[in-house]
Amino acid sequence: MRIISLISACLISTAASAEYIRGSDYGFKLWEGAAYTDDESGQFSHCVVSAPYKSGDTLLISFSKDKTLIVGVANDDFNFDINKNIPVTIYVDRRQPIYATAIPVSSTMVTLSMPNFDQAMHYIQMGRTMKIDGRQFSGIYDLTGTKVALERTYSCAASYYDYASAPVQPDAPVQQEGLSKTALFQVATNMITSIDVSDAKYLSEAEIENLGFGAASVFWQSDDLGILAGTLTAHRPTGDLRATDSQDLALMSDFCEGDFASSSQKVSHVEGVSQRELRGICRLDDSETQIITTKTDIGEHTLYNIVFFLNTEKAGEVKRAEATGNIAIHAASYAIE
Template identity: 45%
Template structure:
């Protein structure tokens, strides 16, 4: 554990894939997670939470693992998970979402049905949904991600609302009859530079590839 906390790069090699992962911010993320566990290990909700209408479709345990990897990638230490109601209000489903107020980043992951055709065919509908979240000028771009043995695409949406500038990134990875979506929304107060966002997206893409290869 100490090596992971203090290390800078983690290299993983197996018969199916080889990956290199940034460990920047791991010490702070693990410290924050440990503090949260100590503070809440005896917590019991005053009333049982009603199951989501999508709960029967997807086991969210793996999605929380993916979300944790995303949180580590952006080095968020002040995050909170969104409730099912908050997620549905945004128009998402079958997902785990979180928000970091300090970084002004909203992130999440979803496990949805795959299209009958290739993954690229869903780009227009995904971009259209991104556009619906923007009340100003909107631009987008899409590309295939060169990840070995994995069908993966990256979508970017850029929204300008007056003086506010937002960037949305959706990474989708196909596995069997399902598609794993990783979503990041950088708010107007986000201080991450373009190069940092590219590095974060690359790390998330590798984690997503590892996730689908393990399923």
């Protein structure tokens, strides 16, 4: 992630430096991203997501606080003259070619300036393969997951738009972090107990990242019940737990390839603890998946408990309202502490 930080600084301004916002990681398939602040002001600057390729190239998409969308390509083997722009032609699948300009922002990175940028980005979002052809610069890029990666970059920017890191003062209290990995394993164990799972298997970090969640989360699955579930914490830039509902529901819908219906509501399982419950139903052909997310306010962070009921027949015996209620009660203990 520090490599992305250095590259993203070039994406925004060659004179600026970027500081990673801890806990802001997100991703999808090969794409991974995070939010950054301007190192001088400490305020949110941009979110950037990137994907590596076997060629050594890294494709990056950055969305800044001033709502500027930038596409870039970086490779340590590049050796550009920063004073010379490079005419290129961009092909996305079998669509009409896009005649663009690759603008070097350093000797190892270019940004792409494209006419009718919005239409070009739509092609890139929806496309499968992008080819860039130029005399000094060319490459072929698999665009799998680009649509979801870009949507999550927009959500990242919305979540951290008002973020500002506090200047560090001598003897000042350290800003509250999210729950440790050890604590998250305890939360996950409570979830397993609440659902009465006997065959729970924890996912590896690679499997979790392949799902699109960051490494700082804990997920498990039950083949017997057809359940996938997990827990994580994320920084919340506003005190209103409800304010992130739309972004959270958008994230839930990303896992649905069919029709998606959702709802959100405040729940009161423990007095004095702010909690909300988000529900989503995904219908594709004859199958139905239900997603239930419990959000708990734990100060500057939100604790998320997510349960995917992937197989309605296997999970039919699970008392979902009772199980999610017990999960919320366990989660509330971290807010009280």
